[in-house]
Amino acid sequence: MKFGHAFKEALAADSYPSHWVDKAVPYRQLKKILGKVQEELINNGYDPEKLHQLLAEHNAEYRLESDDSHNLRPKLLVRPSLHNLSIENATETGSVANSSAPSSPDAAEPPPSDGLSLPDQEQQEKQQPLQAQDTEWVDVPLDADVRFFAILQTDVSELDTLQDKERQTMTGEIHDIGIEISQVARPRRSMIDFSKSDLYRWREILELYLAAEVFFSTNEVSGGARNSERARKQLVWFQDEVNKRDLPQKFKIKASAVAFQHFLSLNATLLQNLQFQELNQTAITKIIKKFDKRTSLGVKKTFPKVMHSAHFISDAISRDICAQLSRDVISLVPQVVDYTCIVCLSICWLPIRLDCSHLFCIRCMIKMQNRNKRYCPLCRADVIQRANESTKSTHPLNYCRRVIFTDRTSPAHIDMKLVRYLEEWFPKETKEKQKYNEIERRKELLGDTYVDNQQQPPCVVM
Known part of the structure; x- marks a missing residue:
């Protein structure tokens, strides 16, 4: 299926708003104009093969430029001698009825200047960039491409x-x-x-x-x-x-x-x-x-x-x-x-903000301190042992006792603002983490003698 037909069907099939369809690319109209562009070039003596050769040899250049009103102005520039030759060839084959070629034979090829012979001048033109020779090139008038x-x-x-x-x-x-x-x-x-x-x-x-x-x-x-x-x-x-x-x-x-x-x-x-x-x-x-x-x-x-x-x-x-x-x-x-401790991969409760600004939950911080860890797992700063839960104490964290936090006595490293935020937005997760922390704390205190009541089998007698 040709793209023009497929494009029209796609616009109709997807139920686009009518004001969208009205602004769609007029593909078929552009395709018709493109046929006139090709016809106009051939009438001027520039079929696709010849243009390809001229562009490859830097004897022609096609430009898309914007004018002061930001409108595109395409230009086809060719060397004067090649342009006149194309006009003559097109006239011989009957492709051009009214040619705009100059009547004077001297205009067919610019005379040498500055005392240079013709071969020397052509060599100089090849060495100069195309933009520097705009006045020496012919602008082929084309209407269809405009x-x-x-x-x-x-x-x-x-x-x-x-x-x-x-x-x-x-x-x-x-x-x-x-x-x-x-x-x-x-x-x-x-x-x-x-x-x-x-x-x-x-x-x-x-x-x-x-x-x-x-x-x-x-x-x-x-x-x-x-x-x-x-x-x-x-x-x-x-x-x-x-x-x-x-x-x-x-x-x-x-x-x-x-x-x-x-x-x-x-x-x-x-x-x-x-x-x-x-x-x-x-x-x-x-x-x-x-x-x-x-x-x-x-x-x-x-x-x-x-x-x-x-x-x-x-x-x-x-x-x-x-x-x-x-x-x-x-x-x-x-x-x-977004609020997960990178050590235990659960919610960061209670959040300890170290001197390096990284966050960890309090249980993971206590375990790291008990193992005499010193360096932050993220940035390797020597801050682990300096973390504490009291504004006055400089001792490491001691979470063996139950601590009640208030707005008046905010601990030095526990982020109380984040604590309130987590309690508000993650009530289930924080409650589960608090329960888990309490079980971990009891295991540390009682060791193997601690038995979790929820893990006990139901009583078969009662």
Whole structure:
């Protein structure tokens, strides 16, 4: 199937908004104009094979330049003698009816100057850069290619404007979704409020979304922005995992279900936008490739450079939106992985902030001190033995006694602000870690004689 037909079917099949379709690349129109570009070049005596040879020998150059109004102005420059020769050849074959070749034979080839013979002058021209000899070259007048690039540039600019508008719209939607989720996924204030919170449901949903890496991957092997096909597969995987765990059915608040549908709708819109962008980028690439194939003018490399200001060509909208999504939505529900002790790989409770600013849970810090460790596992600073739980004591941590922390007497190395934050956002995890720490402390005190009541078998007599 030819790309023009496939492009038209793709625009109709994916239910794109009508104002998107109106701004799509006019591929068929450009293809028709391209036929006139080729015809105009041949009429001037420059068929693709000849142009390829002239460009390879640096006897011709095709430029895409911007004028003061930032409009593209293509130019075909050739050596005067070669241009006149082409006109004569085209006239002999009947290709040109009215040639613009000069009537004077002296104009066919510039006379030697500065006392140089003709061979010496030609050698000097070869050694000089092309830009320095612009006044000695002929600008071949072409109309069709001016129309071709005028339409293409206008369309790319309109697509760029459309992308900016869609980005602004989605940014506003992300802000609104962030407000919705913040209302239903807030941390508990009391046991009554906690029963009305969907904090843990949303944490699990967003954790799956981060694992899916729908639009952007941080993988070392395949990192970077996803293409639309891979993004679609990752989004389907995310939705399947959410449904497998029945998370939407577990919502305690009706507004959570509404917010979740808005979240899915935003991702679907972003995926559709990415597909539309890729489709038009492919159309631009195809028509430029076809232009080079029919004319041998080699604009494949120069066109993206002159259109460098067009974000539609160089940037993926998904990258900016994903950054906004992460900042305004996902960060609203902190993940436990961001507050994990690197030693025990569980929540960092109670968090000890060393003099080097690195964090560890208090149990791991005590164990390191008991083993006479001195250096931070992360930066190797000599700070382990200086850590303590009292503002006055300079002795190492001694957690054999129960310590009650208050706002008035904050310990020197225990980060009390983080303690309150973890209690607020991770009530289940902190409670489990406190229980685990208490069991570890009793084992240290009682040794092998300690028996955990929960690990005892049930009484068979009673």
